[in-house]
Amino acid sequence: MGTDFAKWLNDNVAWLTELRRDLHAHPELGFEEERTSRIVADMLRQAGIEVTQNVGRTGVIGVIKGRLPGQRSIGLRADMDALPILEATGLPYASKSSGCMHACGHDGHTTMLLGAALYLAENRDFGGTLNLIFQPAEEGRGGADAMLADGIFERFPCDAIYGLHNQPGAPVGTMAGRLGPSMAAADFWQVIFKGVGGHGGVAPHQATDITYAQAQFVLSLQGIVGRSLAPLETGVISVGYIHGGSAVAPSVIPSELVIGGTTRSFRPETRDLIERRMREVADQTARTWGCQAEFKFNRSTSVVVSAEEPFKSASAAARATVGEQNYNDRLDLSCAGEDFANMMDVRPGAFLWIGNGIEPDGTFHQLHTPHYNFNDDIIPTGVRYWINLTHLELGGDCV
Missing domain, CATH: 3.40.630.10 (Zn peptidases)
Structure with a gap:
């Protein structure tokens, strides 16, 4: 007993x-x-x-x-x-x-x-x-x-x-x-934009302004959710951090900028699509503004x-x-x-x-x-x- x-x-x-x-x-x-x-x-x-x-x-x-x-x-x-x-x-x-x-x-x-x-x-x-x-x-x-x-x-x-x-x-x-x-698949991503820095006041035209590239990239991210995913499909792409330049040198256009965040999805096909489209958008945005982009996508939890x-x-x-x-x-x-x-x-x-x-x-x-x-x-x-x-x-x- x-x-x-x-x-x-x-x-x-x-x-x-x-x-x-x-x-x-x-x-x-x-x-x-x-x-x-x-x-x-x-x-x-x-x-x-x-x-x-x-x-x-x-x-x-x-x-x-x-x-x-x-x-x-x-x-x-x-x-x-x-x-x-x-x-x-x-x-x-x-x-x-x-x-x-x-x-x-x-x-x-x-x-x-x-x-x-x-x-x-x-x-x-x-x-x-x-x-x-x-x-x-x-x-x-x-x-x-x-x-x-x-x-x-x-x-x-x-x-x-x-x-x-x-x-x-x-x-x-x-x-x-x-x-x-x-519960969703939780993944993490990072993009490093690299270009030629310069003087933002004297010769911005001689720099490849990666801050502009990252701004366009961020704006494009929600287009992936809004236009690459089917209307009833669920997906989340969020930016969690942006690091570039220096607060003590605000007149300098940085030569490198790091941006990262998380994504969430419920189907393997959606997960694959989000990773592929984010990579494409990062590469295309960088090429448009004459710089390079290193994209990383870390699949964390299923x-x-x-x-x-x-x-x-x-x-x-x-x-x-x-x-x-x-x-x-x-x-x-x-x-x-x-x-x-x-x-x-x-x-x-x-x-x-x-x-x-x-x-x-x-x-x-x-x-x-x-x-x-x-x-x-x-x-x-x-x-x-x-x-x-x-x-x-x-x-x-x-x-």
Whole structure:
């Protein structure tokens, strides 16, 4: 007879909250999660879970074998890294690392999966293998790709994989998901315009004015979205930075200028078209104004696509956790990026959201902002979801 979950949760929710706040106070950027990884690995080992460290540099894998017959294996994934943001919450457990903050809730994601892991280590009433994936460097540093390059699914086979993210603005006790595409491919681009500099006051005609070329390039970018994409197709091209010249030499036309930004798309064909047209526009604009353009397009994260069978399992677990009325399986598309998508390119999976709450006045703080904070009230919901999903996939009763 397994441990009663309600009693287990009552006995453990306080220290899980303390753990989350400790992780929040000690954030670490991608591939720098030495302390976080050590805490995760130590807790898993103390629970009798088989642990492998340094998967994808600072990633941790825990493996729990069920005591019942079964050959199926699944992976549950939580991200561990923080963001280079200066925290402004004023909380007593605010970041002790200036300029680094858990502004996306990965401290909470790690805590929820750890909680489920410890319960399941005590109660192995399922068959097959549960792989606990604590991933580094989700925030743009390539953590998923690093784990893939390290052979994660060859070393820890998974028939299906699952991710979970908190959702600011959604009430506590709710969950949401979407079959098929739900989050966009997030890519990054850069153009370096190179020309002949000159004196902007005395002899501008003797320079190849790359500032004019970049201005024309920026204006042309939205023409790609407006005229190269089909009317009902979704695509985003945004400029995030422009660097050229010097504030202490405003009369000098620079010889080099760097411009860059991001793109978002939901279909491979759209992604390919955006890259091709941006390259063409950069090259043609540069030739028109007598300069050169070096174009780079970095494909970062794929489209998040929840496959049919894993999505059915995830949805069933969500309904068992929060109730039919509190689960939304028609979540709107989002242009946010998530590098778990790169793992889902390799193994079928599903990605759900868990409500992070709303203030009494209806306000909330968005992800990636200095005032954001993970809501500790949702830890029990997340732990229960992971346990229910494990039982629905590998056998056993929901809690």
